[in-house]
Amino acid sequence: MKSIIPFDRPVCGEDIINLRERLGISVSDMMWLLGLTAAHWGEITSDKTNESGQKKYTAPVADPAVALLARWLDAHIDDAARLVPTWPTPKELFDRLKQYPESPSMGTIDRKRLGLCLGRDATTGSRWLMKDRADSGTPANIDRLLYFVTSAIDDRGADAWVEYRRLAQHEASLRGEPNLDQAPGWPSAKSS
Structure with missing residues (x-):
């Protein structure tokens, strides 16, 4: 599968949102997968503006480890899908x-x-x-x-x-x- 995160700019919150949708998992599962707290998730995916007037979800993800993990999961989507169980109903x-x-x-x-x-x-x-x-x-x-x-x-x-x-x-x-x-x-x- 082709990666969805562009290689011509840093990973941003919108990429994280799109990756979650691509994986078909809940927000709580995506937070777990990336090791994020609810506050950190909100900071990355918020549509509020940051101090420079940019929508937060369009700004680069501040933590490089989260950005690298997102890129890795995007490039290896099958690995990511195996990490989160299919929850029974x-x-x-x-x-x-x-x-x-x-x-x-x-x-x-x-x-x-x-x-x-x-x-x-x-x-x-x-x-x-x-x-x-x-x-x-x-x-x-x-x-x-x-x-x-x-x-x-x-x-x-x-x-x-x-x-x-x-x-x-x-x-x-x-x-x-x-x-x-x-x-x-x-x-x-x-x-x-």
Whole structure:
């Protein structure tokens, strides 16, 4: 694949934005890939003007290491794509779980409990599983959680879900919810 970052000028924020789009990854994944904080990302990609009157995203990236990393990833796009996992969707996890029979340890597998077991309210699972949804609508922390839980289920089957479900129920009880399966959502954390 041909590089998109021009070789006749320094790397600028707009190049970073275009590279992220080329990779088809989220802003949080691109920040991770380049080792950027949210503040640094905002500084590079902002449409505000800098002290010389230039839009920040058209200005050269201040950190040469970030610019070099962006050029390397642009020139080796396949390497970049391998570094960021394809995050499973809530529907993919839901479909995997539906392959297993319900049992007291597995619990009921439905939309409500999917949302609750992933740390959200009872209605979130329904939104995630809408048929016309173009994306999963999940934040980065849920993407990571889905990745690890789905990977564990792929490796160990239903036992991994049983272990994870116990973990979720335990955390809920520590927060004051004795029965996560019946809860409308997660209670606020209680201070110790």
